[in-house]
Amino acid sequence: MASVREFTLPDLGEGLTEATVVRWLVAVGDVVAVDQSVVEVETAKALVDVPCPYGGVVTARYGGEGAEIPVGAPLLTVAVGASQEETQQEPQQDAPPAAAARTEASAAQDENVHADAELVHAEAESSGNVLVGYGTGAPAGRRRRSRPVDGFRPPAAAASAPPPAPRAAEQGPVAVISPLVRRIAREHDLDLRGITGTGPDGLILRADVERAAGTREATGQTAPASAPLPEALPATQPVTQQATQPAAQQAAPAATDPGTATRVPLTGFRGTVADKLSRSRREIPDATCWVDADATELLAARRAMNSPAGTGEASKVSLLALLARICTAALARFPDLNATVDTEAREIVRRSEVHLGFAAQTPRGLVVPVVRDAHTMNAVRLGEEIARLTESARNGELTPGDMTGGTFTLNNYGVFGVDGSIPIINHPEAAMLGVGRIAEKPWVHQGELAVRHVVQLSFTFDHRVCDGGTAGGFLRHVADCVEQPAVLLRTL
Structure with missing residues (x-):
């Protein structure tokens, strides 16, 4: 049997x-x-x-x-x-x-x-693979009789199928596991007891809530029944709502055609990025300062490091690795910025180790791999670790542990050909350094006008962990190291 x-x-x-x-x-x-x-x-x-x-x-x-x-x-x-x-x-x-x-x-x-x-x-x-909830050699669980849904389709396809017969509203717990599903329902003023779950044993999934919200919008129920209807609806509302508008408004051309709109669900990785960025803006009182720096000497130092006489058998040093080494040196001088804020305890948690995150563009979108214990590495070692993590990111091989636990982030958006940006702090960290493109510009050098390689550095920080003096000191030290790489010798 x-x-x-x-x-x-x-x-x-x-x-x-x-x-x-x-x-x-x-x-x-x-x-x-x-x-x-x-x-x-x-x-x-x-x-x-x-x-x-x-x-x-x-x-x-x-x-x-x-x-x-x-x-x-x-x-x-x-x-x-x-x-x-x-x-x-x-x-x-x-x-x-x-x-x-x-x-x-x-x-x-x-x-x-x-x-x-x-x-x-x-x-x-027995299984040699230890999964949470599945120990090695665990006894057989009791047999559950659940309805398979092998033919289930993604939400976009499922929306065109006839909905299953609704369940009668009942008292007691609602069949929801995910906190995200409950939050989406609250945002749309939806009663979970009136939503039919298409998951196993009637479990309400995120797609069910989004489908219910879309159905209510399509039928004109954009507000709870007890809320007063707006006096005039915007021209971008669906056609079913325009029937109640004055004739002059109906005659006005719509700003957008709802029939040509494409909805992209914020799910999975993209949804998590959206939630994290929104949380950063919501919780962190951030401020930004920036400065232009002459990177001519930094580029010359890198060429010298990577020359045949300078490299020997060692790996070549990338520009990002040099910037990472400058960041760890600056954080050693300004440790207040290598911190997080415990909002519940109302405490600033300063970290002794630097786990340096860096932004990397991949086919899945922007990810932030983390170099563990970056403060213990020189420029060559930092370059090797950055290269390894970048390759894993592009191949989709990063593990959750590779992208969590960062204490400070370096964002080199100059690779996109832009000069400046105001980055959003990678929550729950306290600061991020942004680096623009290095471009040839007129610059006063040693009292004379010259063409130099100039870069804009922007620094966004959590104003709860420090004041402008600390943030300005950090950014100025970074700029000094870019303009005069010999400054780094003081910390090596």
Whole structure:
């Protein structure tokens, strides 16, 4: 007799509450071994391959590509020691009619695969991969009868499908796991008890809340029933709302055509970036100062370091590595800026070690890898670590630990060809140094007008951790090191 074990999305660490399915690595009917990766998910931090702690035959998958799965919700079920007949019948017992039809159509195709289930039964007793909630050698969990949703589609596709029959409102706990789902519902004044959950066992997902909010906007219910309607609606409202406007307003051309708008959900990695930037602006009273610096001597010093006589067998030093070394030297002189603010305790937490983050552009967007213990590294070592993390970022191989725990961030936006910017502090850090492009400009050098390589440095800081004197001193020291690299010799 087969034992069906349900594998739920484990806690992937760093306080993550959900993940988005990017790609399934197994199909229903496949034989999986212990610790075999079964799905690739995107968390708010990185792409992660999730291994299954059980060996057997996959009988159901929960969520298609693009679906958001909360931590603790089912990912798939595995029949351990299943016979050929049992593995063919298992998806039909729990699946909705559409899924059952698909299972019946593919049963003959999967027949040879199901017969191999007995071969992996011995491996299912323990997993060498330690997942949160799945210890090594854990006993088999009780079998849960949940409805597979293998045919689930991302929210954009699911919106065109007829909605499932609504559940009757009931008292007691609401079927919501994710705090993000509750926050979105509050922002849109939605009652979660009136929303039908499409997740396992009626779980309300983020897509359900966003769909309900979009439906209410499309029908003109943009405010609670008790709120007074506005006297005049803007011309950008949907056509269904323009019927109640005065004729003069109806005749006015719309500023935008709602039919051509494209909605991009702020989910996964992009949603986390949006939340973090919004939190930074909301919580941190930031201020910015900037200065132009003559970087001619810094470029000359770098050429000398990387000359055949200067390098020897060592790696070449990048400009970003030199700027990183300047930052660690400046933070040693102004440690107040290597800090965070504990808002609940109303305390400034100053850090003795420098974990230096740096902005890196990748196909997934802007990420901030962190160089651990940067204060212990010279320019060559910093360059090697920056190069390693940059390569991992571009290949999508950064782990959540590679992008958390920073105490200060260096942002070289000059690579985009811009001179200046006012960066947003990477919460919960207290400061960020921005570096613009290095361009040839007229400059007074030794009392004469000359063409020099000039860079604009901008410094944004949390005004709670220090006043302008400290911030100005930090930025001035950085500029001095850029203009006269020999200043660094004092701290080496």
